[in-house]
Amino acid sequence: MVYRDLLLALRRRSDVATALLFFVIVASLFPLGIGAEPSLLRSIAPGVIWVAALLSSLLSLGRLFANDYADGTLEQMLLGGAPLGVIVAAKALAHWLIAGLPLVAIAPLIALQYDLPAHLYGVLALSLLLGTPVLSLIGAIGAALTLGLRGAGVLLSLLVLPLYVPVLILGAGSIEMVAAGLPPGGLLLLLAALLVGATALAPWAIAAALRISME
Amino acid sequence: MNWYIWGSYAVTFALLFLEVLLLIKRARETKA
Amino acid sequence: MNATVKWFWYASPQTFFPLAGTIARWCGIGAAVLAGLGLYIGFFVAPTDAQQGEVYRIIFIHVPAAWMSMFLYVMMAFWAALGLAFSTRLSGMLAAALAPTGALFTFIALWTGSLWGKPTWGTYWVWDARLTSELILLFLYLGFIALRAAIDDPRRADRAGAVLAIVGVVNIPIIYYSVSWWNTLHQGASVSFTKAPSMAATMFAGMIVMALAFWLYSIAVSMVRVRCAIREMSGERG
Numbered sequence: 001m002v003y004r005d006l007l008l009a010l011r012r013r014s015d016v017a018t019a020l021l022f023f024v025i026v027a028s029l030f031p032l033g034i035g036a037e038p039s040l041l042r043s044i045a046p047g048v049i050w051v052a053a054l055l056s057s058l059l060s061l062g063r064l065f066a067n068d069y070a071d072g073t074l075e076q077m078l079l080g081g082a083p084l085g086v087i088v089a090a091k092a093l094a095h096w097l098i099a100g101l102p103l104v105a106i107a108p109l110i111a112l113q114y115d116l117p118a119h120l121y122g123v124l125a126l127s128l129l130l131g132t133p134v135l136s137l138i139g140a141i142g143a144a145l146t147l148g149l150r151g152a153g154v155l156l157s158l159l160v161l162p163l164y165v166p167v168l169i170l171g172a173g174s175i176e177m178v179a180a181g182l183p184p185g186g187l188l189l190l191l192a193a194l195l196v197g198a199t200a201l202a203p204w205a206i207a208a209a210l211r212i213s214m215e
Numbered sequence: 216m217n218w219y220i221w222g223s224y225a226v227t228f229a230l231l232f233l234e235v236l237l238l239i240k241r242a243r244e245t246k247a
Numbered sequence: 248m249n250a251t252v253k254w255f256w257y258a259s260p261q262t263f264f265p266l267a268g269t270i271a272r273w274c275g276i277g278a279a280v281l282a283g284l285g286l287y288i289g290f291f292v293a294p295t296d297a298q299q300g301e302v303y304r305i306i307f308i309h310v311p312a313a314w315m316s317m318f319l320y321v322m323m324a325f326w327a328a329l330g331l332a333f334s335t336r337l338s339g340m341l342a343a344a345l346a347p348t349g350a351l352f353t354f355i356a357l358w359t360g361s362l363w364g365k366p367t368w369g370t371y372w373v374w375d376a377r378l379t380s381e382l383i384l385l386f387l388y389l390g391f392i393a394l395r396a397a398i399d400d401p402r403r404a405d406r407a408g409a410v411l412a413i414v415g416v417v418n419i420p421i422i423y424y425s426v427s428w429w430n431t432l433h434q435g436a437s438v439s440f441t442k443a444p445s446m447a448a449t450m451f452a453g454m455i456v457m458a459l460a461f462w463l464y465s466i467a468v469s470m471v472r473v474r475c476a477i478r479e480m481s482g483e484r485g
Contacts (some may be wrong), residue, residue, distance in 0.1 A: 155393055162387050165422050170425060193419070203408055212410065215443050219363065223308060226358055227358075238475070245475045246478065
């Protein structure tokens with residue numbers, strides 16, 4: 001299932017590239033709007049990177065179920081024998097591999113632009129690694145609920161962004177902790193706890209939402 | 216009596232009355 | 248046994264309709280009376296606060312509105328979950344009927360909070376944990392309303408809204424704790440949040456009376472809204 005989604009995504013490579021490019025562009029806009037004062041940039045960098053990651057993840061959510069819904073594959077998955085919770089978990093995982101993992105890879109580049117000290121790169125990568133899967137899981141609930149509705153894109157952002165708040169706070173906060181010379185362990189543990197909780201609960205909610213949307 | 220108190224109470228009760236008015240209007244429409 | 252039968256009997260929209268009318272009437276009257284009493288206590292009985300002067304009188308609507316905003320969301324999620332579990336049509340209607348009132352009280356809590364903040368803290372808005380959580384709560388309400396509005400099929404609207412409300416109610420404590428942690432990290436030095444140490448009994452009474460008035464108001468309004476929804480549903484069928 002994960003493999004299949006990845007293959008499909010590879011065939012539409014431009015989609016993945018667009019989300020990634022969006023992430024980079026949003027992050028590059030802030031210095032243009034705020035000014036290139038290095039100390040200022042350094043202090044806003046964690047927040048900017050995380051907000052850009054949130055928006056970029058949101059951008060690709062709309063396609064999570066839409067293509068399978070349009071060509072009828074989703075209906076067959078619902079009727080098929082495999083438990084729906086596992087299927088949707090696989091789809092969320094695929095979404096993360098396509099939309100989340102590349103962000104982790106490219107974030108150091110943006111950190112470079114913002115003149116972030118080198119010792120923050122580790123916690124930046126780790127927080128993104130723990131946080132972006134939560135974004136995919138929570139976002140998938142919203143994507144399943146808004147499936148096939150008019151104006152689904154805007155609605156999706158209204159539903160999902162408030163729920164992203166804890167991830168944003170913990171993710172950006174852990175980087176700021178290290179920047180302030182404090183250990184980020186507690187926050188990263190909380191972020192990991194969010195990931196565990198979301199992995200346990202979100203597939204159930206996604207499956208329920210999909211069943212409702214597909215009736 | 217300053218504007219902070221006045222503004223709080225006026226807006227609160229104005230909004231509650233507005234909700235009631237809209238609701239009465241909707242109730243009339245559904246009855247017809 | 249008899250009681251359960253009766254509960255499910257009232258769960259049918261047609262039998263609930265007249266009951267909702269009676270509840271709405273009495274709760275509406277009660278809300279008006281208690282609101283008058285609350286205003287009287289708030290403005291004439293409660294003494295002027297030693298530290299804040301007159302402006303603290305905003306507390307009589309601010310605090311009850313904030314209570315209602317949170318309580319109504321939980322009630323909404325409760326009815327939504329019940330509707331999802333027993334697929335009773337009425338539960339979804341109740342959840343939908345509570346949402347606009349909940350959003351309204353959330354807005355009122357934010358509005359009065361900022362008007363209270365200006366004279367006491369010197370600013371209309373601070374990124375305090377409670378204010379920020381309340382703002383996010385407003386977004387959750389609006390998301391619920393927007394999702395229902397976007398779905399044409401009422402059954403799908405009920406159930407999709409229910410999933411969203413349950414996800415939201417699981418998230419509220421997480422949001423609150425993350426925001427309050429974040430707030431202690433970013434605490435501005437100029438603002439202090441210490442309340443007056445002791446609250447006069449009359450002040451407390453005024454708050455409780457006002458909270459009861461808001462309670463009855465919410466019940467009355469949502470009952471009328473449910474009646475409208477029932478009428479609309481039977482109108483579509485017949």
